[in-house]
Amino acid sequence: MAASVILQKQGVVCGVQLTPDLKAQYIVIDQVEDIAKINGSKYIQADATGIYRKIKTLLLEGKTVLFTGLPCQTAGLYNYLKGCDQSRLYTIDMLCHGTPSDKVFREWLSGVSEGRHAKYINFRVKDGDWNCNTVCIEYEDGSAYRADVTDDWFEKLFHYNMSLRKSCYHCKFAEFPRRGDLSTGDFHGIEDCQDIEDDHKGTSVIFVNSDKGQMLLNEMKKENVWMKEISVEDSKKNRICADIEEHPYRDRFFRLLREEKYDFANLAKRVLEHKFDIGIVGIPTVENHGSNLSYYGLYRTLQHMGYDVFMMERPKSAWWAPHETPVIFRENPYDSGDLCELFESRLQLQKANDYADTFILGSDQLWYEGLYACFDKFCFMDYIHENKNKITYAASFGRSEYHATREEKAEAAFYIQGIDHISVREESAVELCRQEWNREAVVVLDPVFLCPTEEYEKLADKGKKTAYNQYIATYILDPSPEKQQIIEKAAQKLELPVINMTDVVNVEEKCAQWDLDMESDVSNEDWLRRIRECTFFITDSFHGTCFALIFEKQFLAIGNAYRGLDRFTEILGKVGLKDHLVSAEEIDTLEEKLGQSIAYDKVRSALQREKEKSGEWLKNAICAGKENRLSGYDIIQKERMKEEEQLFWQKNMIDAHGNVLGAHDTRLAVYDGALGELQKDAEQRRILFEIQQKQMQEFQDAILQLRQQKEEMNSVLCELQGKNQALEEEIRQIKEKFPLKRWAKRFIQRFRRR
Structure with a gap:
């Protein structure tokens, strides 16, 4: 209608057409019969190359120009035309939900076309009703693709805010004041507007933003068009705000799209339905540097192996409860969408069965009896069903003995039978699995070793710098006067300043065990940087020792019997560095050990052999097939989960009623007070x-x-x-x-x- 008004006055109209190769491109028309070329919704962002320059030329020639486009493109036009006479320029910006990227459009088109050459697309087929819930592609061979918008993956991704450009989620041009003289779009929400009857023939909503817009609208009224003024509130279902909610899995969608591992339909289904190849079960958000990096290492390792992975935490019902995200990283290191939601209880963990077909229990002492009840007994994956491939990678007891209660041992013996492939971190754990559960296990490296070092380098680069070019770094989990003596002796011998670090919990209590200063608020990134850049490293931590090897540092490991000595001796034995393990009492031999330099060529070769063996075992375990059969225990647990969900629902209803009653009580108290007054x-x-x-x-x-x-x-x-x-x-x-x-x-x- 507006185009007709301008063209009848010998003006020109700039709009978007679909080219023969189905690209959205701006064109200028000067004939009424060409209006059909720029009609219709495009659902892709148009190429505006050269169009602003052409409009400026037309205006300088004295032409009246009508520009129709997205709000951002309209703003871009005005910015380009600064200093130019705009009195003959009229603009209409569209009420835009957002724009998918061209790559998304091309991948979708290629997938649904199946080799056919498309000649025309109608994103909103209006066969008989303005609701137009059908998308249609016509092909040169006479065939067609038709799908309801609720079934088509391109439309689903668009309406779920998954495929939009990043800038579209916070667009200042979508809110008022808008840049166009008029803003228009389909009247979404007409069914709720009491002043207008929906005849299902198509109703548009128009916002008048300027005097020129009002003049143009007045001219349009002369074309025998029915119009009625409504309030802005009536059009609230249209996007007239700057911010819309980004889909939580958007980044994961685009990451997988770039990797080109899946065809478009499978990719969209995979992301929207939250499907993965593997779920890692463990404690990735626990407050501990070594544990955090152990899970991060396994996550990146599996990604480098080509798998799509998500992280799964213990339930919220655990005494030692999980966090939504890891708390001692400077920023969440996991890709968007790869951290699973937290479940309320161990029974509710069964919901994760819908997300993947393989689950891997991570490392770091999850089978230590002191943590079994603290983590709500989740460490044997009994909630993962029998038809899933269940693996443990580098599981650890933390000690060479297993002191669980008789009942806990009986439970673990039952649960462990459902695990298909068992690997452990220490040789002593192999014997414990055999003695306690009659299960065979394979020894593998801690997952921190499988992860490419460059992944840790990226994290370390984000850590805070130190004031020293050369220094001794320490990471002591259990400070003591004896360990203080070792550190002071090393500082004296090497003539270097010392940066001391400890665990992130109970820091004040640990500082009281000696007279040395501790660095506070150390993130995982800081921790890695301190180790990577130090001249010499001293630690009583197993994972501290691991990263000394990964970053090829000169180091001393202080044996920590309380936290398990076997893991120290085994890893250092594998690389021929047992003589770099000392006890807290070996102060007399310290000077000799400080003078021993580590030749990392042999260490590197030894570690590579172990990495290859561990990686091969993990790959074979993942690729193993599994019969699609649930156990009786699975079926019972599923029913228990449903009952628990019903209880949760009832509790929520009771809580909601309680909140309502509480609100009533509050209001009554207010009323009583007012009545008293x-x-x-x-x-x-x-x-x-x-x-x-x-x-x-x-x-x-x-x-x-x-x-x-x-x-x-x-x-x-x-x-x-x-x-x-x-x-x-x-x-x-x-x-x-x-x-x-x-x-x-x-x-x-x-x-x-x-």
Whole structure:
């Protein structure tokens, strides 16, 4: 309609057409019959190359120009035309939900076309109803693709805010004030507008943003178009705001799209339905550097092997509860969408069965009996069903003995039978699995070793720098005077300053165990950087020792029997560095050990052999097939989960009712308070009224008394007036009978005055 108005005035119209190769491109038309070329929704961003320059040329030639486009492109046009006369320029910006990237469009088109050459696309087929829920592609061979928008993956991704450009989620041009003279789009929400009846023939909504826009609208009204003014509130279902919610899995979608591992339909289905290849089960958000990096290492390792992986935490019901994201990284290191939501209970962990077909229990002492109950007994994956491939990678008891209770041992013996492939971190764990559960296990490297070092380098680069070019770094989990002596001796021998680090929990308690200063608030990135850049490293931590090897540092490992000595001796034994393991009491031999330099060529070769063996075992375990069969335990657990969900629902309903009742109680308390104030005010008013009534009565009595006094005075006055009249009559008669002389008259006058 607006295009017709401008063209009839010998102007030109700039709009978007789909080219024969199905690209959206701006063109300029000057004939009414060409309007059809720029009609219709495109759902892809148009190429604006050269169009702003062409519009400027037309304006300089004195042409009237109508530009129609997205709000951002309209703003771009105005910015380009700064300093140019715009009096003949009219603009209409579209009510835009957002724009998918061209790559998304091309991948979708290629997938649904299956080799056919598309010649036309209609994103909103209006066969008989304006609701137009069908997308249609016509092909040169006469065939067509038709799909409902609720079934088509391109449309689903668009409407779920998955495929939009990043800038579209926070677009300042989508809110008011808008840049176009008019803003228009389909009237979403017409069914809720009481002032307009929806005839299903198509209704647009138009916002007038300027005087030129009003002039253009007035011209459009002359074309026998029905229009009715409504409130902005009635059009709230259209996007007229800057911010819309980004789909939580958008980044994962685009990451997988770039990797080109899946065809478009499978990719969209995979992301929207939250499907992965592998779920890593463990404690990736726990407050510990080594544990955090162990899970991160396994995650990146599996990604480098080509798998799509998500991280799964212990349930929220655990005494030692999980976090939504890892808390001691400077920023979340996991790709968007790869951290699973937290589940309420161990039973609810069964929901993860819908996300993947393979689950791997991670490392770092998950089978230590002291953590079994703390983590709500989740460390044997009994909630993962029998038809899933269940693997443990580098599982650890942390000690060479297993001191669980009789009941806990019985539970673990039952749960472990459902695990298909068992690998452990220590040789001692192989014997424990055999003795306790009659299961064979394979020893593998801790997952931190499988991860490419460059992944840790990226993290370390984000860590805080130190003030020293050369220094000794320490990471001591359990400070003691003996360990302080070792550190001080090393500092004296090497003539270097020291940076001390400890675990992130109970820091004050640990600092009290010695007289050395500790660095505080150390993130995982800081921790890695301190180790990578130090001249010498001292630690009583297993994972500290691992990263000394990974970064090829000169180091001393202080044996920590409390936390498990086997893991130290085994890893150092594998690389021929057992002599770099000392006890806290070996202060006398320290000077000799500080002088021993590590030749990392042999260490590197030994580690590479172990990495290859561990990687091969992991790959074979993942690729192993699994029968699609649930156990009786799985079926019972699924039913228990449903019952628990019902209980959760009932609890939520009770809580909701309790909240409502609480709100009612609060309101009643407010009402009671207000009523008390009103009653207090009423009592004051009553007392005041009584005082006023009493004063009024006294006033009325006074008036009545005055009236009585007035009547009495009037009566006396009447009596005196009567006497006066009688006296005057008597005097008159005397005058007539006895004429008086002058002196007598004076006497009478005096008498009257008296």
